[in-house]
Amino acid sequence: MPRWEPNAVGRLHDAAIELFTEQGYDQTTVAQIAERAGLTERTFFNHFANKRDVLFGRTSELHKQVVAREVAACPAGTPPLQAVLHGLQAAGDEVLEELRIPASRRREIIDATPELREREEAKRAALTATIAAALRERGLDGDAALLTAGIGLLIQQTAEQRWVQPSEKRPLRELLAEALSSLRTVLGTAAG
Amino acid sequence: MPRWEPNAVGRLHDAAIELFTEQGYDQTTVAQIAERAGLTERTFFNHFANKRDVLFGRTSELHKQVVAREVAACPAGTPPLQAVLHGLQAAGDEVLEELRIPASRRREIIDATPELREREEAKRAALTATIAAALRERGLDGDAALLTAGIGLLIQQTAEQRWVQPSEKRPLRELLAEALSSLRTVLGTAAG
Numbered sequence: 536m537p538r539w540e541p542n543a544v545g546r547l548h549d550a551a552i553e554l555f556t557e558q559g560y561d562q563t564t565v566a567q568i569a570e571r572a573g574l575t576e577r578t579f580f581n582h583f584a585n586k587r588d589v590l591f592g593r594t595s596e597l598h599k600q601v602v603a604r605e606v607a608a609c610p611a612g613t614p615p616l617q618a619v620l621h622g623l624q625a626a627g628d629e630v631l632e633e634l635r636i637p638a639s640r641r642r643e644i645i646d647a648t649p650e651l652r653e654r655e656e657a658k659r660a661a662l663t664a665t666i667a668a669a670l671r672e673r674g675l676d677g678d679a680a681l682l683t684a685g686i687g688l689l690i691q692q693t694a695e696q697r698w699v700q701p702s703e704k705r706p707l708r709e710l711l712a713e714a715l716s717s718l719r720t721v722l723g724t725a726a727g
Numbered sequence: 728m729p730r731w732e733p734n735a736v737g738r739l740h741d742a743a744i745e746l747f748t749e750q751g752y753d754q755t756t757v758a759q760i761a762e763r764a765g766l767t768e769r770t771f772f773n774h775f776a777n778k779r780d781v782l783f784g785r786t787s788e789l790h791k792q793v794v795a796r797e798v799a800a801c802p803a804g805t806p807p808l809q810a811v812l813h814g815l816q817a818a819g820d821e822v823l824e825e826l827r828i829p830a831s832r833r834r835e836i837i838d839a840t841p842e843l844r845e846r847e848e849a850k851r852a853a854l855t856a857t858i859a860a861a862l863r864e865r866g867l868d869g870d871a872a873l874l875t876a877g878i879g880l881l882i883q884q885t886a887e888q889r890w891v892q893p894s895e896k897r898p899l900r901e902l903l904a905e906a907l908s909s910l911r912t913v914l915g916t917a918a919g
Contacts, residue, residue, distance in 0.1 A: 685884070693877065
């Protein structure tokens, strides 16, 4: 048994996606995921607390960190929503773009499984809180920070919905900018 | 035993809020809720499937119906987001405003209980789908309908967060309009 397994997290993630798709989430065990990935259960539990985490653990922490880092790194005076878009785009490039092919299958598995939908919701709430905190650090007040973070999440969700479509080839970065632009159009056509 | 109990649904809802606050959601039984409301368990189950439903059954269906009805009733040519704001305001007036006092306690109970948060999330998803369907009926295309519905939900959440604060006395109708206006400001200050 090798003492170091290259890309164990990625292999476990991909094996889980395959098995959840083939035989369903509820029917899949951690032992099967480890076996499919050519790793031990022990290695699985070195990286994830349970089979639910394997769909989220790889990306959600990292995604949040990149968004927070990039929002903080924008020059003083950058409009808050612009900073949020920049953060989401950077995290798209660094964290999500390489997962593009499994992302649509991952989406189907989550939508079909209540306990995964709940985890997804918790992830969204955590990302909203992270963005709001990063904006408050930049001097935005609490209400505006929360609303701007909410817009950020709406942009992220809208863009991701397109991004996971097999026919959609543009990078997430571009779809995020497009979602913000559509949002402006929708708001602009509503007479005050 | 009376054959007709006036406002049974409201009494059960208020009794549940009291008991969930006093002794916690998990520790409260349907029998206790019925007893506190001065009704039988049988009456409880005539109205709700379980104790989780008692926090949602009273309002969520009705709220959705009023939003859909009012979005549909807007004159042709009303900008979509304006129609959504109108629908949310009408539903605020008709359904939510009278629940204002228990609303803040209800919020705390939901936030503290994962299975209620999940139900809340399902409720939000259903409201989003209802609004999007009402907009498509008005001729909006699928993507714009979804995005506009998403903005509607963001406005609803932002306004409700304020509305449940004990110090906030303005009606939900006004807070909804304010949330839309803040949203425009946030988007307007972000250089494209």
